Amino acid sequence: MAGMPPVDISKLQLVQELEIEMMSDMYNRMTAACHKKCIPPKYKDAELGKGESVCLDRCIAKYLDIHERIGKKLTQLSVQDEDLMKRMQTEQQQQPRT
Amino acid sequence: MDPNALDFASLRNFKDFLQHFNVMSESCFLRCVNTFNNRELTEEEALCVTQCADKHVKVNKKVMEVYIEVQPQIAKKRMEEVAALQESLEKQNKSSEHSEGSETKKS
Numbered sequence A: 001m002a003g004m005p006p007v008d009i010s011k012l013q014l015v016q017e018l019e020i021e022m023m024s025d026m027y028n029r030m031t032a033a034c035h036k037k038c039i040p041p042k043y044k045d046a047e048l049g050k051g052e053s054v055c056l057d058r059c060i061a062k063y064l065d066i067h068e069r070i071g072k073k074l075t076q077l078s079v080q081d082e083d084l085m086k087r088m089q090t091e092q093q094q095q096p097r098t
Numbered sequence B: 001m002d003p004n005a006l007d008f009a010s011l012r013n014f015k016d017f018l019q020h021f022n023v024m025s026e027s028c029f030l031r032c033v034n035t036f037n038n039r040e041l042t043e044e045e046a047l048c049v050t051q052c053a054d055k056h057v058k059v060n061k062k063v064m065e066v067y068i069e070v071q072p073q074i075a076k077k078r079m080e081e082v083a084a085l086q087e088s089l090e091k092q093n094k095s096s097e098h099s100e101g102s103e104t105k106k107s
Helices: A009-038 A050-097 B003-032 B043-106
Strands: none
Touching: A009 A050, A009 B003, A050 B003, A050 B043, B003 B043
């Protein structure tokens, strides 16, 4: 994943822990968002209605789709940024020689 | 540069990046998705999400630009205030020492 720092094996565990923490954060946000979208605040019944079930199903699918799309976009952008930085660096290195 | 510090900074950056990513996903989802007729995103929703993501990135960039410009000015002002306060405290101490010294001479 772009944006990941260059790490040795000892730091890899930290990075993995961070990824897990962020996955957990994403999960919590998704739960809260879909609850907000699909469950009306009037709690007539403890059981999930069919409409609510279907809504939750589709909500989660959409959320994960969005999460994936944004991930790809951010990765693409940070790769572009990295390329730009590298090009700028090589240009700066070349300039004093001329 | 201390390699541990560099790793810590890049880990922090990575954590901020991931956090920002999660916040973006949530925000764009809440704003753009209002129908649940299908598991797939509609074209309209997909377009909304793309635009939302771009906007977030640009907002973040703008915030950083302004912060980098304004924050040092505020920090400098605070430092000047602290320095002025310290100076006045030192003057107070010196004048109180001077008056104590003259009192001891009298006794």
